[in-house]
């Protein structure tokens with residue numbers, strides 16, 4: 001098999017796995033499993049991030065009284081995830097492939113220790129020929145603890161697992177350069193670094209999805225900047241996964257061109273940790289200018305003008321430039337009290353070392 005990648009993350013959206021009436025589309029699941037099995041047998045390591053818990057639980061239970069949105073999500077996902085993983089288990093078993101369930105939540109990416117624990121879990125699964133099937137633990141992650149959607153989760157997983165590609169399967173052929181409903185719109189085949197797509201994306205999203213195209217685009221850009229190829233394609237098309245891998249030139253999709261500069265594993269974690277920042281370092285104009293240049297620099301106390309929040313050593317902090325714009329994230333080399341003590345002084349140790357600094 002002609003293949004460019006040896007490890008990929010595949011995200012399957014709710015809409016790919018559900019029929020119009022909200023029931024689980026087992027025929028589609030089965031077709032995707034056949035393709036993943038084919039790639040797996042050809043030696044491609046695959047991490048499957050699958051949505052569909054809430055959608056597949058919805059048709060199984062009929063609540064006696066009206067439930068609020070949190071209760072609904074908890075109830076449907078608890079039932080639906082069991083049904084979903086059971087289906088996958090049976091379908092992969094027909095190919096002689098073992099699968100394992102990984103349910104996670106945003107908090108599990110907050111500390112480096114938890115992050116590495118998860119990475120180890122999936123690494124050992126892959127080493128033993130087991131396909132990890134990942135989903136958010138919807139039963140206990142609610143409100144601010146939730147991922148925006150599984151696109152965000154799949155980006156974190158692809159980055160954490162050092163995948164070479166992230167394939168996001170939705171119910172659409174890719175990103176259109178206008179409304180997908182407009183017959184004159186076309187799929188944008190390739191997206192280079194720094195391209196602003198906001199004017200193309202409509203607020204609309206498909207009926208069972210959570211995030212929509214905007215989150216897909218933002219995540220795709222970030223992950224591609226870390227050197228990972230990101231592909232958005234239509235999971236409802238027959239043989240799409242195998243075609244994307246074997247016949248990339250002739251298969252319709254949107255492909256985000258990855259950055260050629262490799263990003264270290266720790267920087268990848270930091271890049272996705274913005275939501276866990278415990279404090280802010282405000283830097284002056286001179287530090288901002290050096291940061292924006294190509295030079296590799298650390299955040300030194302002399303360039304810091306203000307420190308917000310209380311943080312411990314190794315916590316994530318946000319870097320704010322002299323105009324008040326967030327420009328990056330980093331892992332603090334000291335706590336906030338020590339940082340305040342050193343602020344504005346020459347000859348002090350960095351508050352964020354370059355190796356632990358991610359500039360957007």
Ligand SMILES: Nc1ncnc2c1ncn2[C@@H]1O[C@H](COP(=O)(O)OP(=O)(O)O)[C@@H](O)[C@H]1O
Pocket residue numbers: 012013014015016151169170171172174175176177178179180200201202203204205206207208209210211212213
């Ligand atoms: N420019 C665009 N190109 C493609 N799809 C778009 C665009 N703007 C908005 N969308 C919408 O985004 C939807 C896909 O996102 P989403 O509903 O989150 O799917 P999924 O459940 O697969 O994650 C499409 O069905 C489409 O309605």
Ligand SMILES: N[C@@H](CCC(=O)OP(=O)(O)O)C(=O)O
Pocket residue numbers: 012013014015050051052053054055077135136138148149150151208209210211212
């Ligand atoms: N964890 C949820 C996924 C919700 C979600 O993000 O859906 P989607 O936008 O289709 O990827 C579920 O399994 O139902």
